[in-house]
Amino acid sequence: MAEFWHGYLLPLLITIGEILCVVVPLLVAIAYYTYAERKVLAYSQLRKGPNVVGPLGLLQPIADAIKMLFKETIVPSSANRVLFIAAPIVSTALALVAWAVIPFDTGVVISNINVGILYLFAISSLGVYGIIIAGWASNSRYAFLGALRSAAQMVSYEVSIGFVLVTVLLCAGSLNLTDIVMAQRTVWFFIPLFPMFVVFFISGLAETNRAPFDLPEGESEIVAGFHVEYSAMTWLLFFMAEYGNMILVSAMTTILFLGGWLAPFNIEPFSGFLGHVWALLWLLGKILFVMFCILWVRATFPRFRYDQLMRLGWKVFLPLSLFWLVLTAGVLVATGWVPSH
């Protein structure tokens, strides 16, 4: 019995505890990201935003969640029932499982796998399925159009994201996310790889279907796109997936380009427990900054036209990232800076 306890049950409980430590704050962050979005958009447009429910409107996300929970989930009679319900679940689950490999400090990570960055890339490339399945299972023209747009868009931008990731890998010499952060002790990667940083951020917007690339939703022409038939919890799950993905992209940008939890110039005034808090604060600060930039972009830019979106992905970002990949490899080899482990 004792062997069973130490061999299986205890590790299992510890892992579940770790998962809860990541997922619960993440869910709260998702809820308050919607609030932040409404506030940022409101102030950008000289409005006040939500300010009625609770002080400063801070209880608004909770009120929204309760409203969603108590609404009725309507499944259209001609929809494919199983897939219709499965699609939002797949979307949200994918947005959450990616956090398994995100490191919060040296060694503070649920699963420190060797191919962490590939795992993130794999999970983010699966996000498209939730949307396609939703669009198809709804059995609605609008939803289907939204799904097709989304599929084409996400596949297109994934290509340049892939090249950006390879460029970062070349500079870090590892596929492990902790190693990638530690490789930025000398210089954060957004300085030498600035064009790739920009490409990654914009592709990230396209990958999460955010403004100005939110064509899959395109209210003005296809109502709400892939989730037009969804209501209540199923709709809420789609939005949790979207906001979760936005936070994930912010975290990825931070880890790959902004030095993760490293403070500028490696300032480490504390050690021990306070040192971990310091690192975590830097990580969260950077993630919050990128998250704000996403909202800022939404408040600033009009939506792209579809052909412009495709042109940007295939004719601008793809050649640029390919060129920069070859250039980076060339410079690393020529100067002998290829990282070796």
Place this chain on the structure above:
Amino acid sequence: MTDAVLLQTIMFYIFAAITVASGVMVISARNPVHSVLFLILAFFNSAGLFILLGAEFLAMILVIVYVGAVAVLFLFVVMMLDIDFARLRSGFMRYLPIGALIGAILLAELILIFGSWAIAPGIEGLKAAPMTATAAHGAMTNTRALGDLIYTRYVLAFQIAGLILLVAMIGAIVLTLRRRGGVRRQRIAAQLARSRAQSVAVVNVPVGGGAGEPVEPVAAGE
């Protein structure tokens, strides 16, 4: 059998069973979209099998390439095409002999390989010690091991494979590219190449005379 091995064995049978079952569903599902979704499930569980083997790089690449890109295109095409199920099913008996023949050949080949029938004796040595070229590096991640092998011993095969894919890609583009007349496209280069002289005209307007005939600016890209 130790506990860890037992756990691995259980996981293996779970993954393998789901892979085989979803493989059967791929060919037996009535709706082609369901077929593709089962195919994705099969890919996923194969990735799980790779992870059990310790080949985490292959597992991730399988998910990225097959699930993330190839299957998306499958799904895309299957959803877009208006497939006539009745006609699709009517050819079943006609194609059955050929399908059975191909299946039998593949099965025979698998039996040849796994029945330890040494067709090429040189291969046996490779199978026994596939990593001799890099054994000096000691313990290494399989990403690194693959990279070392692909870019040294198998560089020619790797490059040729890449070249074939490139040719196929260009061929596909050439075959499907067509320029239709009467389509208004945005031509970014022409827009950017426009100069002030081409687009704005300063007209000296006499009082009461109007600007007269508009001066046609040279339209971009015409």
